[in-house]
Amino acid sequence: xxxxxxxxxxxxxxxxxxxxxxxxxxxxxxxxxxxxxxxxxxxxxxxxxxxxxxxxxxxxxxxxxxxxxxxxxxxxxxxxxxxxxxxxxxxxxxxxxxxxxxxxxxxxxxxxxxxxxxxxxxxxxxxxxxxxxxxxxxxxxxxxxxxxxxxxxxxxxxxxxxxxxxxxxxxxxxxxxxxxxxxxxxxxxxxxxxxxxxxxxxxxxxxxxxxxxxxxxxxxxxxxxxxxxxxxxxxxxxxxxxxxxxxxxxxxxxxxxxxxxxxxxxxxxxxxxxxxxxxxxxxxxxxxxxxxxxxxx
Numbered sequence: 001x002x003x004x005x006x007x008x009x010x011x012x013x014x015x016x017x018x019x020x021x022x023x024x025x026x027x028x029x030x031x032x033x034x035x036x037x038x039x040x041x042x043x044x045x046x047x048x049x050x051x052x053x054x055x056x057x058x059x060x061x062x063x064x065x066x067x068x069x070x071x072x073x074x075x076x077x078x079x080x081x082x083x084x085x086x087x088x089x090x091x092x093x094x095x096x097x098x099x100x101x102x103x104x105x106x107x108x109x110x111x112x113x114x115x116x117x118x119x120x121x122x123x124x125x126x127x128x129x130x131x132x133x134x135x136x137x138x139x140x141x142x143x144x145x146x147x148x149x150x151x152x153x154x155x156x157x158x159x160x161x162x163x164x165x166x167x168x169x170x171x172x173x174x175x176x177x178x179x180x181x182x183x184x185x186x187x188x189x190x191x192x193x194x195x196x197x198x199x200x201x202x203x204x205x206x207x208x209x210x211x212x213x214x215x216x217x218x219x220x221x222x223x224x225x226x227x228x229x230x231x232x233x234x235x236x237x238x239x240x241x242x243x244x245x246x247x248x249x250x251x252x253x254x255x256x257x258x259x260x261x262x263x264x265x266x267x268x269x270x271x272x273x274x275x276x277x278x279x280x281x282x283x284x285x286x287x288x289x290x291x292x293x294x295x296x297x
Contacts, residue, residue: 001051006067011103017067018060018104022051027295028110029055029287032101034119034143035220036213038066038203041118046280053288058108062124063092063100064212066203076211077218079163087222091215094120094223098127102135114291116140119248119273120220123147126256129237130229138294139233139260140287142240143273145252146259147225152252158184158273162217162247166210173208174200181274184247188270189278230259237263238290240283242271264290 004020019039029050033041039059047057061068074091082090101124105113114137117125122144129136145152154162161180167173177200178193185191237260241253250267257265266286268279275283 001048008067009104009107011100011107014063014069014071014100016060016063016069016100016104016107018058018108020059021047021057022055024056026051026054026056027291028108028113029057029291030101030105030113030115031057031059032115032117032121032124033059033062033065034117034121035216036065037119038206040066040199040202040206043199043275045277046275046284049280049284050287053284055114055288055291058104058113060104062097062121062216064209064215066207070207070209070212071215072211074215076214079214079217079221082218082221087218090218090222093219094123094127095131097124097219098131101125101128102132105135111135112137114138114140114287114294116142116287117144118142118275119144120216122256123220123223123226126226126230126233127223129233129235130226133233133235136235138236138238138290140238140240140290141253141256142275142283143242143245143248143253144239144256145248146227146230146255147223148227148255149225151255152248154248155246158246166213167208170201170204170208173204177203184245184273186242186270186272186274186276186279187244189276192277227255227259230256231261233260236290236294238266238286239263240266240268240286242273243267243269244271245273247273 122141239257
C-alpha cells in the first residue's frame with residue numbers, strides 16, 4: 001500500500017502537515033480530526049482499513065496542533081471569557097478552519113473529496129459542506145453537533161476534564177490523556193490504556209501547545225449555530241454518535257441528522273467520545289457504503 005509519510009503544504013498564510021494512505025488514483029477521502037487531537041487520532045490501522053477498500057485516505061493536522069502552523073502570536077485566549085460571550089481575543093473561527101481544509105484539497109490537486117470529521121472535525125466538515133458544497137462528495141459527521149447550545153452539551157465531569165489545567169511535562173501529559181479518556185471514552189468497549197499512552201506520548205513528542213488547543217476551543221465557542229445552514233446541505237450524509245458520549249451528548253448527533261435532509265443516523269451503544277477499535281469494521285463498512293453509493297450515482 002502506498003503511504004507518503006508526513007508532508008507539509010502551504011495553504012494561505014499557514015502550513016498544514018498531512019499524510020496519505022493508498023493510491024492517488026483512488027477515490028479521495030479526507031479525514032478531519034477534533035479538538036486538541038493530532039492527525040494520528042486517526043490511527044494508522046484505521047486509515048489502512050479505509051485505503052484497502054479502494055480509498056485514497058488523507059489525514060492532516062489542523063492549525064494550532066501537531067506539525068501544522070501554530071499561531072503563537074495570537075496568544076492564549078481566556079476560555080472562560082469566551083464562554084461568557086467575549087470574543088474579542090478569538091484568533092479564528094471554524095469557518096477559517098474549513099477554508100484551511102478547502103485549501104488543502106486545492107494544494108493536493110483535488111476538486112472535491114468525501115469528507116469525514118470527528119468532534120470539532122465534524123463541525124469543520126459541516127462548515128465546509130455549507131460554505132463549499134461543490135468540494136464535498138459526501139459528509140460523515142462523527143461525535144459532533146450543530147453549534148446549537150441546546151444540544152450536545154457535555155456532562156459536568158467531561159467539562160471538568162476538558163478545562164483542567166494543562167500538563168507541564170511529557171509524563172503528566174500522558175497521564176492527563178488517560179484520565180480524560182476514562183471520563184469521556186467508551187464504557188461499553190475495552191479501555192486500551194497501552195495504545196492511548198503510546199498515542200499521547202507520540203503527540204507530546206510531535207508538538208505540545210496548550211495555548212493552541214485553547215485557540216481551537218475558542219474557535220468552536222465563537223462560531224455560530226449551524227442548524228439553519230445545515231438544512232441546505234444536499235450532499236449524502238452519515239451521522240455517527242456514541243450513545244454514551246459524555247463530552248458531546250448524543251443529542252448533538254441526533255440534531256445534526258435531523259438538520260440535514262436525508263441524513264442517515266448511526267448511534268453506537270456503548271461508545272463514548274472516541275473511536276474504539278471494535279467499532280472500526282462497522283464504521284468502515286458504513287463510510288465505504290456511503291462512498292460507493294455516491295460514486296455509483
